[in-house]
Amino acid sequence: MMSTGCGHRAVAPTKKVLLSKPAPSVDVASMTKAQAAELIGQWRKSCRLGRGQDCYRLGRLFQLGLHLEENAEEALLLYYRACENKSKAGCLLAGKLALDQSRSSYSPGKAIASFAQGCQLKEARACYEAGVFWLMGEEAREDFQKASTYFGLSCRGEFGPACTHLGVMAQYGIGLKASVKSATLLFEKGCSHLDATSCYMAARLLRRDNPPKALAYSQQSCLGDDKRGCVIRGDLARKDNMLPDAQYYYGRACQLESGVGCYRLGLISKNSKQLFEKACGADVAEACVAMGMREMAAPTPVKEKASRFFEKACRGNQAIGCFQLARLWQKEPTLIPGPQDLQEAKRRACQGGVRQACALP
Structure with a gap:
């Protein structure tokens, strides 16, 4: 048995936890006021009679302010009633609303009880939220063992993000025995449930020992708009000298606001500026060095601009940037902001492994 931490005992289900199927769609938004009022009246009556699904539906109307005045407190009470009457979705939303710290109804104890009840009802997302609750320690002490248990139930219920969380816990030994092999299997499982982050994590762990698998997972991650997966897919294509593929995936990463993707695309593109x-x-220090070097190589370089690029690279712990900055400042002392800045740039470059910097006067 698992304790919910608030006086309730949750029996871990022995069967597979499943994502709940949505209730038959009822398009309330398109109804006239009279039609909606009639339906709402029916739902109120059936909710009082213990039909959890209709309590949940009423709660959604109050939460969204649809044909009823928006009232989150009333929605929460209806979600609690829905959960008591075995509505999986009601349990999930009751838990989420109960964790809203901006409201007087904030109650971590009721939240975890609702998530635990939803998990018993085989709602995989409720299991996941319970895992997050214990992982983060919402106004309670973290309990990594409980977190891993709930994430495991959710992952077995085919909710990919839970597999990702459990994989990270396995990778770093958080509440579980550290095991890269177990972590990899969990990330692969999460990827099979279409979680782009899981696909990226699997690709990252497999890229050295199993490039074909890493390629497949990184491609799936990129299809799910995870920019990190696009970068790995581009790296693998570049390694195999498949430059058109590399350009495509780096370009996709760049479109998704990955500074690394933009930089690596620039390395294999004619128009790189x-x-x-x-x-x-996007704070990719190597790109700042490249911009500084381009500026210095221009027919009429703007040295103040080059200095700003090198300085940003140096702040990003790029030793070459610090070295180029120190060289520029030695030649153009008017660019040095403060009396100690030149020595600091030389020191950081030297400590970063640039031998020439150690020999600078």
């Missing part, structure tokens, strides 16, 4: 500039703006 805009890509490097975008990457530098």
